[in-house]
Amino acid sequence: MQLRDIAHSRTGDKGDHSNISVIAYDPADYDFLRTHLTAEKVRAHFAGIVKGHVERFELPGLGALNFLMFNALGGGVTRSLALDAHGKCLASALLALELPDRQTD
Amino acid sequence: MKTIRIGSGAGYSGDRIEPAVELAQKGGIDYLVFECLAERTIAIAQRARLADPEAGHDPLLEARMRAVLGLCHEKGIRIISNMGAANPQAAARKVLLIAQELNISGLRVAAVSGDEVLGDLLDGDYPIQETGAPARTMRDVLISANAYIGAEPIVEALARGADVVITGRVADPSLFLAPQIHEFGWAPDDWDRLGKGTLVGHLLECAGQVTGGYFADPGVKDVPGLARLGFPIGEVSEDGSAVITKVPGSGGRVCEATLKEQILYEVHDPRAYLTPDVTADFSGVTVRGIGPDRVAVCGATGRARPETLKASVGFVDGYIGEGQISYAGPAALARGQLAAEIVRERFEIIGLKARELRFDLIGVNAILGDTFSAPAAPAEVRLRVAGRTATMAEAKRIGAEVETLYTNGPASGGGAVQSARQIVAMLSALIPRARVSPRVDIFTSEDL
Known part of the structure; x- marks a missing residue:
């Protein structure tokens, strides 16, 4: 199962750091996300892009997780050589992450 | 209510x-x-x-x-x-x-x-958050500092x-x-x-x-x-x-x-x-x-x-030069890759002075790097070369070299563009609230 099947997301940037929210369409999937979508998994998904560590924040009231990825934007939007200096595209790219099927959980 | x-x-x-x-x-x-x-x-x-x-x-x-x-x-x-x-x-x-x-x-x-606090930053001992160095050591390149x-x-x-x-x-x-x-x-x-x-x-x-x-x-x-x-x-x-x-x-x-x-x-x-x-x-x-x-x-x-206010600090961070050119049809990817190799070699031959260089193939690895899978045979790719330099003249050489691929590079490259611009980049510093004195002026038509 792809993360995109159960969640949506949005990216924001501040300096060289990027945050990606992951929001369960169905709040009932929040606990599943909390168990399977770890900071380590997100960091591995973006290996080569995220240079620093990844921190995860939990928002049970929204059924959402917020990932803060350090040093992910090639020096930050105002100086990066990257085509997508804001890292705006990263939110959709995260949704390609593979998760175990819920039945096997 | x-x-x-x-x-x-x-x-x-x-x-x-x-x-x-x-x-x-x-x-x-x-x-x-x-x-x-x-x-x-x-x-x-x-x-x-x-x-x-x-x-x-x-x-x-x-x-x-x-x-x-x-x-x-x-x-x-x-x-x-x-x-x-x-x-x-x-x-x-x-x-x-x-x-x-x-x-x-x-x-x-x-x-x-x-909200302007550049003078305070230059006179005081305020570290830049991203580097830890005092803002005043960047005196020559700072152009603005504004507290939120x-x-x-x-x-x-x-x-x-x-x-x-x-x-x-x-x-x-x-x-x-x-x-x-x-x-x-x-x-x-x-x-x-x-x-x-x-x-x-x-x-x-x-x-x-x-x-x-x-x-x-x-x-x-x-x-x-x-x-x-x-x-x-x-x-x-x-x-x-x-x-x-x-x-x-x-x-x-x-x-x-x-x-x-x-x-x-x-x-x-x-x-x-x-x-x-x-x-x-x-x-x-x-x-x-x-x-x-x-x-x-x-x-x-x-x-x-x-207790402190964040100030965003603007400075001149050199120049960025950029060039792009497209390849399409069978083996578009191979011609795009060849084009990138040629430009790399050209930069060595002409002695380009760049602090940082980046080579992307748009449609293949420009956004997500090589970590994510790209189509094995894309119908078209676009080479993008970008580099950071100390001067505008050096920045312009980057796009110019990409453009020379028209007549000196792989077959049927098209749509070359080039640009060069000065970079105003931003850092931040924290400043005590007491150093910042917001002011309100009311204007009416009588002030015109």
Whole structure:
């Protein structure tokens, strides 16, 4: 199962750091996300892009997780050589992450 | 319980203008707020002001004001905006000139200034957050430093009867918090309500991003009418509870999901969203759809505001040169890769002095690098070469070398473009609140 099947997301940037929210369409999937979508998994998904560590924040009231990825934007939007200096595209790219099927959980 | 309606007329400096007109016409709003000041804009505006004392405000100030000033005056809607950028006083005078042109009399326009702190940074011992080095060691390249100031001076301007309030660098949510404090008389240490009001500001500050903009994903998250997207309205009550909605019949969509995405947009630790007004806590926020395009939001709170203010510091960070060229058809990828190899070798031959270089194949690895799988045989690829240099002349050599691939490179390269630009980059520093003295000046037609 792809993360995109159960969640949506949005990216924001501040300096060289990027945050990606992951929001369960169905709040009932929040606990599943909390168990399977770890900071380590997100960091591995973006290996080569995220240079620093990844921190995860939990928002049970929204059924959402917020990932803060350090040093992910090639020096930050105002100086990066990257085509997508804001890292705006990263939110959709995260949704390609593979998760175990819920039945096997 | 008293309720006010705040419309968000722009989410960035180049945003669409019609949605703001629609809000003024049909939104039933009391305030129209335009957030137009990106981090780097103020540094660039500062230089424009040095060249011309009446310049340095937002380039769309006049167009936006011509579009909404008459309607707002007629309906008693007060306008708040950071379109003053590096020159709020000149912007305020320009608003009055436009009012005169439109035969609007008796307008009071406030300019909020005092966010400039470059002198303090150069004289003091303030470290740059990103590097740890004192700001004064960058004296030769610094061009601006502006502290993010809070809602207080805007509240003062509203209390002094301003119809239009024009600011420079103010924290984005503070532009929206100010009318709530003014209307409801919230105390400066009512952290809970200031936290709630800040969340409303945060939800509104990117305009269309909470009404269905930046959200659509066909088949999964569909949004109607994005070409005529309606901008948001925050309906706020005295106790800080709020509903986000938009003009009926406008394009877009306000739903629980659009709010959730925007609540977390550019948020790091949701328990500590720092603004000059409050340390807001969004961790317990919930949203609830209560009608078509109407969503109630509650559960935000706050703690004491930070003792320091964040200043954004602009500096000249060299130049970026760039060149692009496309390849298509069978083996497009191989020709794109060959083109990149040739340019690399050329840079060695000509002795290009670059501090950093980047080679991308657009459509293959330009956004996500080589970690993600790309199609094995793309029908077309576009080589993009970018590099950072110390001088403009050196930056120009990058795109020029890419362009020479036309007659010296792989077969059938097309659509070469090149560019070079000076880079104004941003860093940040923390400055004690006491060093920053916001100032409010009220202008009327008599000042012209």
